[in-house]
Structure formats: structure tokens, C-alpha cells
Amino acid sequence: MRNQFFSKFSSALALGVLLAFGGQAQAQTDPLPSWNEGATKQAIVDFVKVTTTEGSEQFVPPAERIATFDQDGTLWVEQPMYSQVMYILESVPALVKAKPELAKETPFSTVLEVLKGDHAAIKKLTEKDLFKLLAATSTGMSEEAFSAEAKKWLAAARDPRWKRPYTELTYLPMQELLAYLRANGYKTYIVTGGGQDFVRTYAEKVYGIPPEQVVGSALDTKYTYGTDGKPLLIKEPKLLLNNNNDGKAKDINLMIGRRPFAAFGNSTGDQQMLEYTKAGDGARLSVLLLHDDAKREYAYGPAQGLPATKVGEFTQPLYDEAVKQGWTVISMKNDWNQVFSFEP
Amino acid sequence: MRNQFFSKFSSALALGVLLAFGGQAQAQTDPLPSWNEGATKQAIVDFVKVTTTEGSEQFVPPAERIATFDQDGTLWVEQPMYSQVMYILESVPALVKAKPELAKETPFSTVLEVLKGDHAAIKKLTEKDLFKLLAATSTGMSEEAFSAEAKKWLAAARDPRWKRPYTELTYLPMQELLAYLRANGYKTYIVTGGGQDFVRTYAEKVYGIPPEQVVGSALDTKYTYGTDGKPLLIKEPKLLLNNNNDGKAKDINLMIGRRPFAAFGNSTGDQQMLEYTKAGDGARLSVLLLHDDAKREYAYGPAQGLPATKVGEFTQPLYDEAVKQGWTVISMKNDWNQVFSFEP
Structure with a gap:
């Protein structure tokens, strides 16, 4: 009897364990x-x-x-466009405000047309133009300054569709x-x-x-020192x-x-x-x-x-x-x- | 009495906790x-x-x-010398064996003198020489092949003092x-x-x-394909x-x-x-x-x-x-x- 009892007990235990595991398996949520x-x-x-x-x-x-x-x-x-390209294009007006002479110079003038609504004008931009725009908007500043600018833009920018x-x-x-x-x-x-x-x-x-x-x-960087004597990594074109x-x-x-x-x-x-x-x-x-x-x-x-x-x-x-x-x-x-x- | 008991009990407890913590602190081994x-x-x-x-x-x-x-x-x-420089120097004999004409060409000839025991000869090697030796011993092969060679050398090489x-x-x-x-x-x-x-x-x-x-x-690498059609990254000079x-x-x-x-x-x-x-x-x-x-x-x-x-x-x-x-x-x-x- 004792053996039988243990046998039944262990079967019940085994069944319980199986049920528990089965339940657990079903309860596992699909990760995808x-x-x-x-x-x-x-x-x-x-x-x-x-x-x-x-x-x-x-x-x-x-x-x-x-x-x-x-x-x-x-x-x-x-x-319709990589977000970083949007960042570069949308950084142009501030650049032109600081250096008005750029407004009449390509590729900056082309970007101003695009931003005014002439979306087709974007096709005029070559790879070389894009690198020129990248250099003008994203170099000559420290990594920290670039990062702060990019974060500011990302917080405010909205994509055109959603x-x-x-x-x-x-x-x-x-x-x-x-x-x-x-x-x-x-x-x-x-x-x-x-x-x-x-x-x-x-x-x-x-x-x-x-x-x-x-x-x-x-981009490459240049190691230099600020006016406070602290080291800076400046983004190079x-x-x-x-x-x-x-x-x-x-x-x-x-x-x-x-x-x-x-x-x-x-x-x-x-x-x-x-x-x-x-x-x-x-x-x-x-x-x-x-x-x-x-x-x-x-x-x-x-x-x-x-x-x-x-x-x-x-x-x-x-x-x-x-x-x-x-x-x-x-x-x-x-x-x-x-x-x-x-x-x- | 009860308050006193608890007071004593809590004092004892506090003491015990303090002792336990003290013991633990002492038992903590110095990480340095x-x-x-x-x-x-x-x-x-x-x-x-x-x-x-x-x-x-x-x-x-x-x-x-x-x-x-x-x-x-x-x-x-x-x-007396960076281990990787030793690797480069000690790789020269195998290189010369494969291309015997190098034995009479600097900086390879200089390295052979050094390895024969003329340790002072090492001072003849310029930065440019070292880069030439690096290029000759550590480029033109895949990253995997380089890694295998370096591991083989490291397993066998011994430093001169210890x-x-x-x-x-x-x-x-x-x-x-x-x-x-x-x-x-x-x-x-x-x-x-x-x-x-x-x-x-x-x-x-x-x-x-x-x-x-x-x-x-x-060093830069070049992406190419082996004879089996599989991609390879080849180390460039x-x-x-x-x-x-x-x-x-x-x-x-x-x-x-x-x-x-x-x-x-x-x-x-x-x-x-x-x-x-x-x-x-x-x-x-x-x-x-x-x-x-x-x-x-x-x-x-x-x-x-x-x-x-x-x-x-x-x-x-x-x-x-x-x-x-x-x-x-x-x-x-x-x-x-x-x-x-x-x-x-």
C-alpha cells in the first residue's frame, strides 16, 4: 500500500508538474x-x-x-528622405541667416527653393552638393555642440506624412x-x-x-583646445x-x-x-x-x-x-x- | 518589564547586527x-x-x-621592445625564405643582423622602416590569416628576460x-x-x-572574394x-x-x-x-x-x-x- 500510495502520489505530482509546465508554456507570451x-x-x-x-x-x-x-x-x-538629410536641409536657413551671401550660391540656393515648397528641386542636388551641405552644417564645431544641435532638431522636427x-x-x-x-x-x-x-x-x-x-x-575630427584650455574634438569636413x-x-x-x-x-x-x-x-x-x-x-x-x-x-x-x-x-x-x- | 525586555532584546539585536556587519566587513577581501x-x-x-x-x-x-x-x-x-615589434622582426626570416632577394635589401637585412645577435643594429630602423616591415609581414592577407599567424607566434615566443x-x-x-x-x-x-x-x-x-x-x-582593409566566392577582408598597407x-x-x-x-x-x-x-x-x-x-x-x-x-x-x-x-x-x-x- 505504501508503495502504491507513493506511486499514486508521484504520478499525481508528475501530472501536476506537467500541467504546471504546460500552463507556463501557454502563459509565455510570444516575443514577436x-x-x-x-x-x-x-x-x-x-x-x-x-x-x-x-x-x-x-x-x-x-x-x-x-x-x-x-x-x-x-x-x-x-x-521620402533620410532624416539626417532632412536635418541638413533644414539647417540651411540658419546658416544663410548667419552668412547671407550663401543665399545666392548653389547648393544653398537650391535647398532654399526646396524648403519653400519646390520639392522637385531636390533632384538637382548631387552627392557632391550633399557633402558640401554636410560640411557647411555639421563641421567646424565640437562633437558636443553638434550633438546638442541634432537633439534640438530631432525634438522639434516632424515627418511630412505622419x-x-x-x-x-x-x-x-x-x-x-x-x-x-x-x-x-x-x-x-x-x-x-x-x-x-x-x-x-x-x-x-x-x-x-x-x-x-x-x-x-x-567624419574625421581634430583634437584642439578651447579658450578655457580644455580639449575639444572638432568635426572636420x-x-x-x-x-x-x-x-x-x-x-x-x-x-x-x-x-x-x-x-x-x-x-x-x-x-x-x-x-x-x-x-x-x-x-x-x-x-x-x-x-x-x-x-x-x-x-x-x-x-x-x-x-x-x-x-x-x-x-x-x-x-x-x-x-x-x-x-x-x-x-x-x-x-x-x-x-x-x-x-x- | 516588558518594555525593558524589548529594549534589552532590541539592544542585543542591534549589537548582533552590528557584529554581523562588522564581521562581514572584515571578511570582505581587499579587491586590490x-x-x-x-x-x-x-x-x-x-x-x-x-x-x-x-x-x-x-x-x-x-x-x-x-x-x-x-x-x-x-x-x-x-x-626592451613592444611585443608587436618583436612579432614583426621575428616574422622576417620566413619572409626572406619565401623571397630570398629581400635578404640583401634594407630594412630586411638590418632585421636579420638584429636577430643574429647584433642588438645595436635595431637603432638603424627608422619609423619608415618599421612601417615597411609591418606592410611586408602583416598585410596582403585576410584578417583571419593574420590572426592565426599572430596566435601561433604568441604561443611560441618568449620574452628575453623572464x-x-x-x-x-x-x-x-x-x-x-x-x-x-x-x-x-x-x-x-x-x-x-x-x-x-x-x-x-x-x-x-x-x-x-x-x-x-x-x-x-x-590598417585599412579591402573587401574582396576568395576563390571559393566567399568574401574576404584583406589587410592593406x-x-x-x-x-x-x-x-x-x-x-x-x-x-x-x-x-x-x-x-x-x-x-x-x-x-x-x-x-x-x-x-x-x-x-x-x-x-x-x-x-x-x-x-x-x-x-x-x-x-x-x-x-x-x-x-x-x-x-x-x-x-x-x-x-x-x-x-x-x-x-x-x-x-x-x-x-x-x-x-x-
Whole structure:
């Protein structure tokens, strides 16, 4: 009897434990609720599982868990224009006020036309013009002064479509993904073609990504002393790192020194980062975000049969490479049940 | 009576708590046992206390706790020659074997003389020669191939005085300091004039500092594809970051994006890093290590009245600046009761 009693007791206990665990499993909330069930979400969840389960053949030690994210068009909206380009354009009037002679000089005169409403005029701006504008608005000042200016602008600026601060236009599913990867021991980095000091002014607040985990394009600086004798780092009009295309792989090596296990991008500027990531040993996840949702966001790139634009260049050859190399392609339209936290 | 009982009881309880706490405090082991009691150790402990105690006016949020360390001469021995220079010199014979025509060409012929025992010949090598040797031994290969070569050399190489691997010649008090700072929420970085990819091959094992927390001098790389179609980053003979002098402050801004709260160095190459650190708001700790212990290590620099050597340049003006700016100066002889873990 005693044995039987214990046997029954232990069965009941076992059943209780099972029920408890089952209940717990069901009670566990989905870490990616804005993602629809399907191959894309499954590829992400499977990757995290095999790389973080001890004993798995593809287990990755926590110290090596690096995931890199492009920003514009991958973590937040990049249309109709990169937010930093908007910052540069909208900094021109103050510049012209201080130096009125610039009002009649290109590219400053072109920018004034654009800001007066002639949006088509923006097409006149060449790469060289943009660098001239960047140099005029974002150099010759200390890093601290630049950071203060950028923060002031970001607090006041509104995007043309949603009339919200740019910092609210992040994709909810990507925010969930950042949190999910971090909860699984991944260190998340932004690897952006944008200016790294610009992105560093808000990345911690907006994405929970600290300055030292933001890799981006960078101007050189000059070490000098202020009138108070204190050292200053002055931004120089000289490009030190062009963090686009091959620059992304090179700068990941330079600034992180480890090959990522997962990388996320949305344009030809991310191609080498995705290639470099995928070429590593073991399980690697390379992901492209396809903007195919004209209603909730924008539609551009190959799925729409549209020519690639300068902003957010997602070309047919890039799409073909993704398929060939076994990268995962997110369809914004089909894979996400919600795009922004402020919209249902 | 009851009140009296409780009063006695609570007194006893209070006494017990006090004893328990006292015992606990005594049982707490000193985190810096290799440091002699004195002003230097006290300055470090006080700094950690005021920056990590909640409610302290100089409290630093954990995310902002950055401490940067020069490597050669600050974390490990730099005399008679930087270990990476030894690596470059000792890589020359294999190079000459592959390309025999180099044996009669300077600077390769000079290096062969040095390795044959003519140590004075090393003085013939100019900065330009050293860069030529670096280019010949450490470029034109992938980052992975370089890393494998460097690891192989480090495992076999022995320093001339202690006949030990270079990686054992770290200062025990500095290892304790790294651990102490990390235990108090500081993120520890190496900021070295040496090649960052060279230092990254061992920093995690030797100091517990991961690759992404090693900032150093860096050559440019080229993104290309191997015969298997896989991407490769090839080291180029072009200096991208010269992480010495003003380069240290500039590269801290570039790669970390935060001003350190504590910085440690030992030579003129660290001056701007120490200035930049000390110039920040709140409590900041800038520290110079003075090599004044000819018996246990080496003595060089101002305290010895010796001229600064090219290696480990600690000049009188640097010492004067330290005094003027309120930096802490470690006397190896007086502040450390043990220098290496392998020596008593």
C-alpha cells in the first residue's frame, strides 16, 4: 500500500508538474506578436533557438552573439528622405541667416527653393552638393555642440506624412526583434550609412542601443583646445569612414572585430554586410526587409516592378542574390500585422 | 518589564547586527591586494566609491561607466621592445625564405643582423622602416590569416628576460584593477598604440576584454572574394587609424562615443587620452604609471633622471602636466607589493 500510495502520489505530482509546465508554456507570451506566423518568423525563431540552446551543434557562446542592423529603411522609415538629410536641409536657413551671401550660391540656393515648397528641386542636388551641405552644417564645431544641435532638431522636427517626430517612426516588429535577440544574449548593433554621431544622439533612447554599439559613416575630427584650455574634438569636413556597401563589412571588422551571426538590411548598401555575415561558420541569419506595403508605409523596389530610387535602393539583382544565397526576405505587407506602435 | 525586555532584546539585536556587519566587513577581501595602502590606492578606491554610490553627487549611471587602458607599459611590460615589434622582426626570416632577394635589401637585412645577435643594429630602423616591415609581414592577407599567424607566434615566443610568453607579463595590480572596475559596473577598454587586430587576438584571454572593447591603430582593409566566392577582408598597407597621442582621444570618440570616466597610461602617447578624460564633468580619474622599479621590472623616465627612450616615452613635461592637472601617478616601486602573478 505504501508503495502504491507513493506511486499514486508521484504520478499525481508528475501530472501536476506537467500541467504546471504546460500552463507556463501557454502563459509565455510570444516575443514577436507583431509578426505573422509563417516562414519568415519561423526562420528567425529557429535561428535563435539553434544558436542559443546548449548542446546544439550550432550553439554560439554568449560573448560571440552579435547582431547588426542597418537603420534607415530597416529599423525606421527612410522615405521620402533620410532624416539626417532632412536635418541638413533644414539647417540651411540658419546658416544663410548667419552668412547671407550663401543665399545666392548653389547648393544653398537650391535647398532654399526646396524648403519653400519646390520639392522637385531636390533632384538637382548631387552627392557632391550633399557633402558640401554636410560640411557647411555639421563641421567646424565640437562633437558636443553638434550633438546638442541634432537633439534640438530631432525634438522639434516632424515627418511630412505622419506629422510625428522621426524617432517615433520605428517599426514595431523590429523593436520586438531587437528585444527578443537581446533577451537571448545577442548584443545588438546599428550599422548605418548615416552619420554615427547623429544616430548616437538618439539610438539609446529609441532602440536601447548605446553609443558604443552604433557604427556609421564618420567624419574625421581634430583634437584642439578651447579658450578655457580644455580639449575639444572638432568635426572636420573630411570623410573618414563611408559606412555603405563594402564599408559596412570593413567597419564591422574595424569597430566590432567579430563577424555578426545575424544581420538585417534593406538595400544595396547592406549587401556586403549580409554576404559577410552569411559566409561565417555555423548558423548565420541574413535578412532583407522588402518595402511592399504602400498602404501602411511605402512600396518601392523589385516586388513592385518599380525602379530603385536613390533612397532605399533595393534592386532586382539584390533580390536575386538574396534568393541565391539563402537570405530571409521580410515582406512588410505579409509578415507584419502591425507596422508602428502608434497605429493599430 | 516588558518594555525593558524589548529594549534589552532590541539592544542585543542591534549589537548582533552590528557584529554581523562588522564581521562581514572584515571578511570582505581587499579587491586590490597587490596595491600598498597609500594615496594612490586611496585615489582609485575613492573614485570608484563616489561614482558608483547611489545618491552620491558624482554618481555615474552604469551605462556611462567607461574606463580606458593603454596596453604596452600600462597593462604589461613594454621593454626592451613592444611585443608587436618583436612579432614583426621575428616574422622576417620566413619572409626572406619565401623571397630570398629581400635578404640583401634594407630594412630586411638590418632585421636579420638584429636577430643574429647584433642588438645595436635595431637603432638603424627608422619609423619608415618599421612601417615597411609591418606592410611586408602583416598585410596582403585576410584578417583571419593574420590572426592565426599572430596566435601561433604568441604561443611560441618568449620574452628575453623572464623567458615567458609575452601574455604572462601582465601586471598583477592592473589585472586586479580591471576586475575591480568591472565588478563596479565599469566597462573596460584597451586603447593601444599597437595594432588593434594584433591585440584582439589575445585581449579576451589575457585581460577578459572582448575584441569590441579593443581600440587600436588600424590598417585599412579591402573587401574582396576568395576563390571559393566567399568574401574576404584583406589587410592593406595603408594606415587608417594612428591610435597614439591625439589619435587616442579621436578614436575613443569614434569607436566608443562616450568620454571615459577613468583612463590609464604611461607615456606621452597617452597624454591626450588623459587630458580628454580629466576634462569631463564630475569625478574623473586620469592615471600615469611610472616605471621606477629597476629590480622587479624596469626604470625609465623622469623619476630616474634618464632621458625618455623611444619605447615607453615618459618625459619630464608629461610628469609636470600630471602634477599640474591633478592626475594620479603610480610608482611601481612604492605602490605595488607584487608586480607579476608568477613572482612573489
